[in-house]
Amino acid sequence: MVEEKKNQSGFVALLGRPNVGKSTLMNFLVGQKVAVTSNKPQTTRNKISGILTTDDMQAIFIDTPGIFKPHLDLDDYMDKASLSSLNDVDLILFMVEPEKMGKGDAYIAELLQKATVPVLLLINKVDTVNPNELLPIIDQYRKLNIFKEFLPVSATQGIGISDLIQVLHQYLPEGPKYYGTDQITDRPEYFMVAELIREQILKFTSEEVPHAAAVWVEQMNKHENNKLQIEATIYVEKNGQKGIIIGKGGKMLKQIGINSRRQVEDLLGEKVNLHLWVKVQHNWRSDPQFLRKIGYNPKDLA
Numbered sequence: 001m002v003e004e005k006k007n008q009s010g011f012v013a014l015l016g017r018p019n020v021g022k023s024t025l026m027n028f029l030v031g032q033k034v035a036v037t038s039n040k041p042q043t044t045r046n047k048i049s050g051i052l053t054t055d056d057m058q059a060i061f062i063d064t065p066g067i068f069k070p071h072l073d074l075d076d077y078m079d080k081a082s083l084s085s086l087n088d089v090d091l092i093l094f095m096v097e098p099e100k101m102g103k104g105d106a107y108i109a110e111l112l113q114k115a116t117v118p119v120l121l122l123i124n125k126v127d128t129v130n131p132n133e134l135l136p137i138i139d140q141y142r143k144l145n146i147f148k149e150f151l152p153v154s155a156t157q158g159i160g161i162s163d164l165i166q167v168l169h170q171y172l173p174e175g176p177k178y179y180g181t182d183q184i185t186d187r188p189e190y191f192m193v194a195e196l197i198r199e200q201i202l203k204f205t206s207e208e209v210p211h212a213a214a215v216w217v218e219q220m221n222k223h224e225n226n227k228l229q230i231e232a233t234i235y236v237e238k239n240g241q242k243g244i245i246i247g248k249g250g251k252m253l254k255q256i257g258i259n260s261r262r263q264v265e266d267l268l269g270e271k272v273n274l275h276l277w278v279k280v281q282h283n284w285r286s287d288p289q290f291l292r293k294i295g296y297n298p299k300d301l302a
């Protein structure tokens, strides 16, 4: 009888203060861009998780934007359901800067005392410090008696990442691969494609236009001349916004199309023909039926 190979799998929450490098690490681990970024607020309309699959492990990373806000007081925070959701994961990674523990970090650490699953400390950006500086930092965190492991990493340089993957394997429970081995997010591909197009709209437009635009991929399963044909509609709320997105002589739409196509080709690993349309859907943001049609949970936009 052939013995089936063991697999470890589970859900991992990646926590840490803003700018500590959570998205960078996620993108490095997953090997592709899974989270849309932009310098405009409210970029994330949906919770996106990254999925790391190796031969014998699948780690599913849960995005926890804004879970830890140091300005919330502790009692207020304890009432929040978000903390209990932390105990629904199998493992918590707490990411910090390579420096002495600040107030914000101490606050998060205090909350993590209540965690019922293993918590590991990731000290990121170690490429920016001398290794000698790490020991006193680790000592300080060690005294808290919360962390099972202390891992120095650099999400930009890839330092410590193979150790991290080994440790994930060690701490995740035995279980099946929940997702396909090629899948890097639980979002379907058409959703990722729509998000990449929306990211370009955010980049090229300003004022009310970015937030008035939604993208829906109408179809993406036909090949012609060895290229995947993708048809997508950009919805805006007013005629004027439609004019802005199309631009003079169609210039803006062309630019959005070219940039999005490159990103989509990177994501899907194949050549793409991207056809974009712009339509006006008055007040779509307050139309729950339309929101559901294009895949948004109306509550996320409230």
Ligand SMILES: Nc1nc2c(ncn2[C@@H]2O[C@H](COP(=O)(O)OP(=O)(O)OP(=O)(O)O)[C@@H](O)[C@H]2O)c(=O)[nH]1
Pocket (backbone or CB within 6 Å): 016, 017, 018, 019, 020, 021, 022, 023, 024, 025, 124, 125, 126, 127, 128, 153, 154, 155, 156, 157
């Ligand atoms: N030198 C260095 N810079 C890093 C490293 N990891 C991340 N950064 C930089 O730190 C900045 C913030 O990284 P992000 O990945 O956006 O941080 P984040 O924690 O996801 O931030 P929020 O989305 O605001 O919570 C970026 O400029 C990264 O390039 C690292 O290992 N070394």
